[in-house]
Amino acid sequence: MKNIKNRLTLKVFFLIIITDVLESVAELFFKNGATATGMNNIGLHNFLEFTFKILSVPSLWIGILIYAVNFFVWMIILSRIELSVAFPIGSTTYIIVPILSIMFLHEKVFLLRWVGILLIIIGVYFISKSTENEPHKDEP
Numbered sequence: 001m002k003n004i005k006n007r008l009t010l011k012v013f014f015l016i017i018i019t020d021v022l023e024s025v026a027e028l029f030f031k032n033g034a035t036a037t038g039m040n041n042i043g044l045h046n047f048l049e050f051t052f053k054i055l056s057v058p059s060l061w062i063g064i065l066i067y068a069v070n071f072f073v074w075m076i077i078l079s080r081i082e083l084s085v086a087f088p089i090g091s092t093t094y095i096i097v098p099i100l101s102i103m104f105l106h107e108k109v110f111l112l113r114w115v116g117i118l119l120i121i122i123g124v125y126f127i128s129k130s131t132e133n134e135p136h137k138d139e140p
Contacts, residue, residue: 022070024096029063
């Protein structure tokens with residue numbers, strides 16, 4: 001791989017946050033779409049019925065469109081930083097989704113889950129700091 005830099009810049013960090021927000025919002029649309037089918041016990045016995053219902057729900061298509069935009073932003077990120085740095089930092093979806101789920105889906109998030117989210121935040125911090133002392137790919 002040529003010209004991929006190792007350093008996590010503020011611009012790349014914000015692009016990663018944007019992809020995480022896009023992915024989180026898309027997941028809300030997917031959840032809304034799944035709920036809109038009126039089916040809550042999906043299995044092999046009714047998978048075909050579910051498929052036809054979900055394909056007619058606008059929320060699904062909005063979620064897919066958001067994922068398509070997210071894909072192109074992610075490609076920009078991967079052209080600028082290594083995957084082993086970008087992907088773990090992208091774990092902020094584990095923070096964003098519970099917050100959006102509380103706000104828009106009225107889900108409850110209990111203490112143990114928040115402890116797990118805190119550990120993810122700590123891990124993202126360490127990964128973002130791990131690139132500071134690494135040389136660029138084009139440096140000896």
